Amino acid sequence: MNLAESFRIAMRALNANKVRSALTMLGVIIGVAAVILLVSIGTGVQKQVTGSIEGLGSNLLFVFPGNFTQGGGGGGSGGADIRKQFTLDDSEYTQTRIGEQGLVIPQLQAPARLRLGNRTMSSQMTASDQNGKDGSAGALQSGRWYSRGEVVGASRVVVIGSGVRDELLPGQDPLGREVDVNGQPYTVIGMLEAKGGSFGGSQDNNISIPVTTAQQTLGTGNISSFLVKVTDAKRVDQVKAQVERILRPRYADQFTVFTQQQTLGILSTLLGTLTAMLAGLASISLLVGGIGIMNIMLVSVSERTREIGIRKAVGARTYDILSQFVIEAMMLSIFGGIAGILIGAGGALAMQKWVPAQVTLWSVALAFLFSAAVGVFFGVYPAYRASRLDPIEALRYE
């Protein structure tokens, strides 16, 4: 018996039990759709995050306290032990030493609670100096960045993201308005352009205040990290080496300088892991769908024991029966897989309005192959049982 014949027999069997076939496929459909949808979201977010870092320009160095390279091989998260934080003195000293080769931008990050009138929101502050707008902040839509004088004088001025305006002062000009940051009044002097996109537009909900002001209110002399914007993009590696030489006497190896490429690599790895995790979780539902297929195939085998007996009596070999039932299970999972792909990919495209979902070929291929594999894997056992039936036992079965 050839394969085409097996396919026809399987089709006929599935057709004879339409509702049951459809319900069985539902398990696979949900599994495949979930895999594609979650992987699409994961990939989309990854693309957007790395895209926004790339948007900062390729000439940035990120200098962090603590050693991120030990043990992890630069892989990233591997437990950096931060013994000593940077201070403004470190960033100023670095600036003096590298001179015209680059611009050093200190950064101090902290959560912030904003209030205006009876409206409140939680936000993230990135405190910096007068050069902060050249770092990661992005372009100003209106107003201005804080000046050197305001940084030195630790003025209570704030540059807000467009999301903050939308939340606290919808439709109004925020410039000159007073906003409470962690309970202290600040004057809004500038607003950043909307970057849009990522989950809840989180970057647009950020604010920036002078680093000195932040240190005062937070009661610290430290900064989180600093950026070095290298003047000549071709000399990024040399400047990196120089920054390392400058800081080594102070911090030994307890600091790390990342180029933008490295940062991207780390983030990509991190988000890639997250995506894989989502795919793994969704795969569990595929597995459950596969067990559903096995269940139905076992029912189908016992229901059709007599048919198996008849087929064996007229000359069906073990292989013929085996392939008939395996193909039947595979068709269930492949049809389910195709429907799942359509639903998953369609859902991801429909969600693009809110989430940067991106349908990737590999997730579609993975889901499809996985569903086919599920069909084979969970179909083989019932099919094997069917094929091993003794013809006379099968014929006697009532």
Next chain:
Amino acid sequence: MSESHSVEVAADARASAIGSSCSIDAVLQARDVTKRYILDEIEVNALCGVDLEVCRGEMLAIMGPSGSGKSTLMHIVGLLDHPTTGTVTIDGEDVSHMEPNQLASVRNKRIGFVFQSFNLLARTTAQANVELPLIYAGLSGGERTRQAKAALERVGLGNRLTHMPNQLSGGQQQRVAIARALVTQPSIVLADEPTGNLDSRSGVEVMSILQDLNRQGITVVLVTHDAHVARHAQRVVHIRDGQIVLNELVTDRIIAGTEIASLDADALGNDDLVALSVNARPVA
């Protein structure tokens, strides 16, 4: 059965143990076949040392009451079941130690089955049912269709190709089953109570078809508990308690074609009588 000529079993068994007693050759030989199985911890001896020989071209009936082991014997010589001991030879080939797949191939090519309960695939057309053995024989679609149609025409169902089993009468279903049994041109057709589920008229028709096939050279083995059905065969082997007790040649063989003719004649005759009496009245 009293007027039939009978032969003592012991003598026959001795003869077949030495070699074939058939005039041409034996299609099927069973030697000292036993079948034992355990049912609820009780050992059942379904067959106790049966010797059976079916000659090429003959029509043989295996007859016995229910529980005599006649169906078990048919299943064993039909390779649906394994004997506990003993050997089965088909077309001179010992099949006792064959693999399941080899047995499937022998069933496919050399044996045709007709069951009491028809055993057709449900929701499958008559033609597709008849094609089934040809699928497993590996024939191409066109050739299958041609042969299946020919087989169905042979049993008088050339106009029922696309009917589903549930659209056919019992007699028609059994004829589809016969077409399926003979479509591979087997060496032997094994029929297990082929008329058991049929009304007498359909039963006679089925017997007529089996006799026609036998006349065309196909070896037929009939398993039945019914002495009347058995008398359609040329030879009857009586089995009781798992042993062959009598092997007789049928002297007053029933020809199903004649039976049908007389049934028709009876029906026609009654009508004629009515017609005659109507016509006769004025004259009388």
